[in-house]
Amino acid sequence: MIESWHSTLEFELRGLERFATKAQARARVAAWIDEYNRDRKHSSIGMRSPIDYELALHAGERDERTAEA
Numbered sequence: 001m002i003e004s005w006h007s008t009l010e011f012e013l014r015g016l017e018r019f020a021t022k023a024q025a026r027a028r029v030a031a032w033i034d035e036y037n038r039d040r041k042h043s044s045i046g047m048r049s050p051i052d053y054e055l056a057l058h059a060g061e062r063d064e065r066t067a068e069a
């Protein structure tokens with residue numbers, strides 16, 4: 001799994017952009033990771049973003065608790 005993520009990072013960021021400094025590269029990678037985790041849809045979780053997936057999981061847990069009460 002990490003190999004796929006790293007390959008995507010390499011292709012989408014490092015291969016397309018040049019950075020003048022390490023600090024600039026670190027900042028851009030951090031922004032890319034944030035976008036990847038918040039907004040990008042992932043096939044492994046039903047074409048949802050990780051944030052949407054987590055929210056759905058927690059909503060399901062709340063619904064189950066409410067039904068049990």
